[in-house]
Amino acid sequence: MMRRLLLALIFLLLLAAPALAQEGDPADALQKDLWCPICQGIRLDVCDQKVCEQMREMIDQELAAGNSPEQIKAQFIELYGPVVLGEPPRQGFYLTAWILPILLLVAGLAVVVWLTRRWVQKPATAPAAIATAAASPETAPDPYLARVEKELQDL
Amino acid sequence: MNNAVTSSPGAGDQPPRSRRGGVILFGALALVGIGLLAVFYYGILNPPSRRASEGLAPDFQITTYDGEAMALSDFRGTPVVLNFWASWCVPCRDEQPLLQAYWQRYQGEVVFLGLNYLDQRPNALAYLAEFGVTYPNGPDMGSRIYSAYRVQGVPETFFIDAAGQVQGVHVGPMTARDLEQRISQLLNPTF
Numbered sequence: 364m365m366r367r368l369l370l371a372l373i374f375l376l377l378l379a380a381p382a383l384a385q386e387g388d389p390a391d392a393l394q395k396d397l398w399c400p401i402c403q404g405i406r407l408d409v410c411d412q413k414v415c416e417q418m419r420e421m422i423d424q425e426l427a428a429g430n431s432p433e434q435i436k437a438q439f440i441e442l443y444g445p446v447v448l449g450e451p452p453r454q455g456f457y458l459t460a461w462i463l464p465i466l467l468l469v470a471g472l473a474v475v476v477w478l479t480r481r482w483v484q485k486p487a488t489a490p491a492a493i494a495t496a497a498a499s500p501e502t503a504p505d506p507y508l509a510r511v512e513k514e515l516q517d518l
Numbered sequence: 519m520n521n522a523v524t525s526s527p528g529a530g531d532q533p534p535r536s537r538r539g540g541v542i543l544f545g546a547l548a549l550v551g552i553g554l555l556a557v558f559y560y561g562i563l564n565p566p567s568r569r570a571s572e573g574l575a576p577d578f579q580i581t582t583y584d585g586e587a588m589a590l591s592d593f594r595g596t597p598v599v600l601n602f603w604a605s606w607c608v609p610c611r612d613e614q615p616l617l618q619a620y621w622q623r624y625q626g627e628v629v630f631l632g633l634n635y636l637d638q639r640p641n642a643l644a645y646l647a648e649f650g651v652t653y654p655n656g657p658d659m660g661s662r663i664y665s666a667y668r669v670q671g672v673p674e675t676f677f678i679d680a681a682g683q684v685q686g687v688h689v690g691p692m693t694a695r696d697l698e699q700r701i702s703q704l705l706n707p708t709f
Contacts, residue, residue, distance in 0.1 A: 400636050400661075401671070413606035414636055421638055443636050444661040456560060463553050470546040477539040 393422050393432050397439060398449030406449075418447075571687045575600075575678045576666040580633070580656035583643060588654065590631070591682065597704035598629045598678040599697075602658070602669050604637045605645035610673045613691040614649045620697050621653040628701055633658045635672050679704055 394408035399415050407415050418439070425435045439447045451457040575598075579589045590598065601617055603610040621630040632655035634642045639657065646655055658664050667676060670689055677686045677700045685704060688696055 413608075414604065417606055417638060417641060441660060442638065442657070444665075446661065459553060459557055463550070463557070466546075466550045466553055470543075470550045473543050473546040477543045480539060 389432050390419075390422050390426055393426075393435060394419060396432075396436065397447050400443050400446045404449070407447075572684050575676065575682055575684045576663075577682075578663045578666065580658070580663070582654045582656040583634075583639070583646065584654070586654065588656075590678070593629045593631075594682050595680050596629050597627075597680050597701075598631060598676075599701070599704075600631050600633065600667075600676040600678060602633050602635050602664060602667075602672050602674045604635045604672045605641040606637070607672045609691040611645075611649075613673055614645075614651065616692060616694055616697060618649060618651050618653070620701065624701060624705075627705060630654075632656070633663055635661060635664050635669075675700075677701075677704055679707065 391408065395406060397407040397418065399405045399407060399410040399412055401412060401414055402410060405415075407418055421439075422435060425438065426432075430438075436448075445452040451460040453461060575590060577589060577591045579587065581587050590600075599617075599620075603614070617630060617632075621628075624630075630653035632651065632653065634655060634657045637657065642655070642657065645651075673691055675688045675692060676684055677688075679685050685707075686700060688700065692700075
């Protein structure tokens with residue numbers, strides 16, 4: 364019992380670790396949340412470009428001035444554009460980038476469900492057919508038996 | 519044998535269910551297909567590689583670092599040298615003295631406009647002060663103008679004639695010869 368509780372506690376701590384880390388240092392959390400605007404897929408906290416260096420300085424200055432991380436993020440979006448978020452904005456045509464993967468997932472699930480149902484239903488018909496055939500062998504004349512019968516008569 | 523299979527009791531229920539599943543599946547796939555087609559046609563109509571290297575220069579409005587609001591169309595009738603730059607851009611520093619010198623030389627004949635890209639006001643002001651830049655400069659808020667002109671990187675300079683048509687683009691830092699030649703073409707289109 365104690366062992367299970369301990370494992371559950373460790374699991375919860377692991378889950379909460381990123382949140383606790385962000386709570387610890389808002390500058391670090393913001394740097395991990397923002398992306399280099401001139402690179403391809405490089406986060407602000409690991410980028411060595413001059414533009415990113417300036418962005419990190421701005422984060423420190425704005426936090427020191429008492430601005431919240433959300434306010435700072437909004438400033439970056441206003442100044443640099445949504446590119447700093449590293450993801451398409453959730454508005455206008457960009458919404459397709461968010462909706463299409465969900466639609467594809469739904470379509471994929473529909474295909475899986477449909478195929479599974481077909482596979483589950485099909486085997487039920489085969490044994491039934493075999494059973495029907497086995498129950499009334501006379502209805503299905505066996506050509507081999509007919510030939511034996513004919514040869515016996517010829518004798 | 520075949521007769522037995524087709525007349526089994528389980529097979530009698532199958533078609534309606536299968537048809538319903540097929541309709542749902544078809545609907546879901548059609549929805550995805552329509553979405554993909556929309557993206558496809560949007561991509562065709564808005565090719566990302568189409569740069570403003572010719573044709574009418576996209577109009578824009580800025581508020582300069584001096585607090586003056588202006589639009590590109592305000593300068594219709596005068597050629598414009600539109601330069602994208604950033605304080606963190608090393609090649610921009612190389613060409614900045616040249617731009618200021620040519621602005622002073624052609625003042626009144628050609629308008630010079632600087633658009634500050636992915637930058638912060640204090641850094642931009644320090645840069646302008648360092649090079650003693652006196653022609654209008656302002657921030658490209660949200661990189662909207664940068665996107666409209668499909669700029670590849672800084673520095674990049676667009677040469678716009680008196681009719682507002684883009685006559686050429688120079689990617690990267692310019693030499694005195696580049697700038698002289700481009701300005702001559704703007705002032706004398708048959709050059």
